[in-house]
């Protein structure tokens with residue numbers, strides 16, 4: 001077994017990639033399976049044994065041209081109306097509008113299409129307002145500004161309609177108080193202590209459907225009365241859902257840009273919160289309005305974020321969250337806005353003065369750019385590219401009215417599913433009700449396989465289809481000559497890949513009635529197959545031990561066939577540059593590198609960049625810090641070049657977090673910046689990419705400031721230090737002399753002790769007595785010593 005495998009692998013290694021592809025075709029034994037491989041063609045009457053050949057071999061005289069079955073893609077444009085604006089009937093902003101396409105599996109087609117923004121395109125703006133008591137000021141302001149808002153929008157399009165709705169919350173505990181008295185007048189005083197006229201709470205009310213009569217709008221806004229509720233989050237999601245799905249009650253026009261401005265000062269209830277009031281039925285995203293009021297607030301739970309995202313997308317609605325400036329609430333809606341594709345957020349100032357600017361800015365943001373999306377299923381891959389001057393992912397920005405933007409949609413069927421090879425896909429600009437409808441037929445079958453011919457040629461046990469026998473169940477063999485009983489009467493040469501191959505069935509199977517039956521592997525995930533057992537589905541490249549990175553299937557010849565979105569020999573690479581796009585400037589690898597296999601490979605330039613997005617370099621260390629500086633300054637210290645509004649609009653790609661003290665990180669990804677501001681204060685922050693896109697920035701809460709120098713202290717200091725130096729000098733001198741004296745004295749004392757006389761003795765005095773010495777004694781002593 002081992003030897004066989006080694007042989008098999010060496011065989012694989014000897015094959016070049018091209019030969020792999022060729023052998024990949026060879027293993028397909030019916031026409032349908034053959035043409036599902038992009039580069040294979042079927043030969044009905046081949047000159048050799050092999051029917052399914054690689055298209056590069058067609059010239060090799062393996063087959064007559066007329067016998068080749070090789071369906072190719074076809075396109076037919078069914079509708080291509082020229083661009084027009086609404087003045088002459090329907091607006092046309094995308095062309096062509098309808099095409100019919102036939103493609104083989106794996107075959108790519110590049111569909112060129114164009115988008116142009118029409119002039120005077122109608123705009124429908126529906127204003128939904130939270131009318132809990134705290135919002136009264138904002139309502140007043142909106143009423144005053146209604147006219148101006150309309151006039152401003154009329155400047156953009158002469159076809160503008162405006163509507164107004166409001167919401168409070170579900171009318172049940174714990175959302176609103178159900179005490180009868182409270183139900184009647186839920187609030188008495190507003191926050192300024194003024195008494196207000198307060199109406200019963202309700203879930204969602206449509207005060208005025210979309211209309212061109214702005215005076216009526218203003219009137220209705222003024223007439224709308226505030227109400228009160230108990231808990232802090234409000235039932236805005238119910239209102240959003242109804243406003244989106246109730247097309248008739250709200251009056252949304254099909255051909256118009258749809259804008260919902262959602263204005264509130266509180267968080268929202270989401271799916272699941274309804275359980276608090278015993279409402280367990282999930283929201284069904286349907287319209288339940290009667291007499292302009294939402295009637296099923298107690299029957300259905302709040303919708304979920306993804307439901308809102310979905311219905312907004314399906315109904316081409318853009319949502320602008322106009323949130324009253326409370327940091328906590330704004331943060332919540334920022335997060336929400338990230339989860340809802342066609343949405344933006346703006347911050348209302350204290351008295352909603354900037355509501356017009358906010359609507360206008362967001363409107364411009366919406367119309368300035370276009371994102372193309374398609375609803376293709378995972379069986380069909382659709383990639384959108386553009387050659388416009390400001391491309392973004394799947395779209396373009398900075399486009400102006402009348403500009404024609406060229407797009408390409410690369411369409412590629414990935415799968416053949418039995419019985420459902422016709423697809424309708426739409427490619428459309430998001431939030432617009434126009435699209436290209438593509439009728440796509442995936443060519444998965446050969447025409448000839450529907451004709452069953454010559455049963456005699458197939459031993460009357462099958463039929464000839466596209467030149468090969470399609471045997472009845474229980475029969476097999478080239479001409480269906482085998483069945484289970486005869487299966488051992490073998491012609492072994494049929495089981496060899498070529499005449500001089502010594503091995504039967506590539507050594508990986510046995511021969512039954514001229515057909516290879518491949519060995520089964522002990523691992524059920526591994527399979528040997530192919531006419532000569534020359535294929536398997538386990539010897540493809542692996543990454544971290546995972547076959548084809550587990551993102552594709554392993555095909556004959558060791559080729560990974562990757563799922564949509566992945567590429568590379570082992571499907572290890574994403575096939576888009578999205579993960580290399582630096583989030584704050586939308587440039588691939590910051591313009592200093594190439595995206596390779598989903599990772600940035602930075603150019604070898606004069607200044608060498610590195611880092612996840614090629615945005616770090618030794619000499620520009622400070623540069624990235626400087627880039628982040630204004631946002632960190634305004635977010636944390638409310639200082640720097642950005643004022644609060646600019647901070648909101650320019651610093652969207654990260655939110656700095658304040659900490660007491662930065663951690664000493666040894667992680668290479670964490671970069672620390674220490675900067676000095678105009679007041680000579682130092683502040684430090686760290687940044688790091690936490691996942692694909694998100695920058696995490698932490699900054700020290702407090703700047704460290706040195707005060708101005710204190711002159712008096714300085715002078716005193718100088719005097720002090722001069723004095724100190726003097727004292728030290730004196731002390732040193734004193735110590736030196738003392739030590740010297742001590743030494744001298746000690747010397748003197750020493751010498752004195754060496755003297756033999758007593759202090760009281762006179763050195764000149766001699767004693768009058770003389771000592772007598774006995775010479776004998778001495779001799780004796782000497783002799784004694786000698787004798788010893």
Ligand SMILES: *[C@@H]1O[C@H](CO)[C@@H](O)[C@H](O)[C@H]1NC(C)=O
Nearest residue numbers: 148150151152153154155156
């Ligand atoms: C309409 O546009 C003109 C010029 O573009 C401008 O002067 C005028 O102020 C605008 N009107 C409103 C109401 O914004």
Ligand SMILES: *[C@@H]1O[C@H](CO)[C@@H](O)[C@H](O)[C@H]1NC(C)=O
Nearest residue numbers: 288289290291292293294295
């Ligand atoms: C709707 O209004 C009409 C007339 O104003 C009234 O008869 C009807 O009962 C109302 N329906 C509901 C559900 O409130």
Ligand SMILES: *[C@@H]1O[C@H](CO)[C@@H](O)[C@H](O)[C@H]1NC(C)=O
Nearest residue numbers: 112114387388404405406407
């Ligand atoms: C867009 O494509 C059309 C033809 O399809 C071409 O004539 C035109 O020059 C292109 N425009 C740009 C900006 O590439």
Ligand SMILES: *[C@@H]1O[C@H](CO)[C@@H](O)[C@H](O)[C@H]1NC(C)=O
Nearest residue numbers: 374375376377423424425426
């Ligand atoms: C895409 O949208 C069109 C039109 O809405 C629809 O007919 C088609 O079934 C959709 N295709 C898929 C794959 O959902």
Ligand SMILES: *[C@@H]1O[C@H](CO)[C@@H](O)[C@H](O)[C@H]1NC(C)=O
Nearest residue numbers: 496497498499500501502503
């Ligand atoms: C088979 O042998 C012939 C000559 O004996 C040689 O030309 C041919 O290349 C061989 N084929 C293979 C696949 O080894």
Ligand SMILES: *[C@@H]1O[C@H](CO)[C@@H](O)[C@H](O)[C@H]1NC(C)=O
Nearest residue numbers: 524525526527537547553554
């Ligand atoms: C190999 O083929 C077998 C049988 O079709 C299948 O069960 C198995 O999942 C395949 N393995 C891989 C890695 O595709």
Ligand SMILES: *[C@@H]1O[C@H](CO)[C@@H](O)[C@H](O)[C@H]1NC(C)=O
Nearest residue numbers: 630641645646647649650651
């Ligand atoms: C900040 O954003 C405003 C518009 O919102 C823009 O005019 C300004 O140039 C931006 N400032 C910087 C430094 O990017």
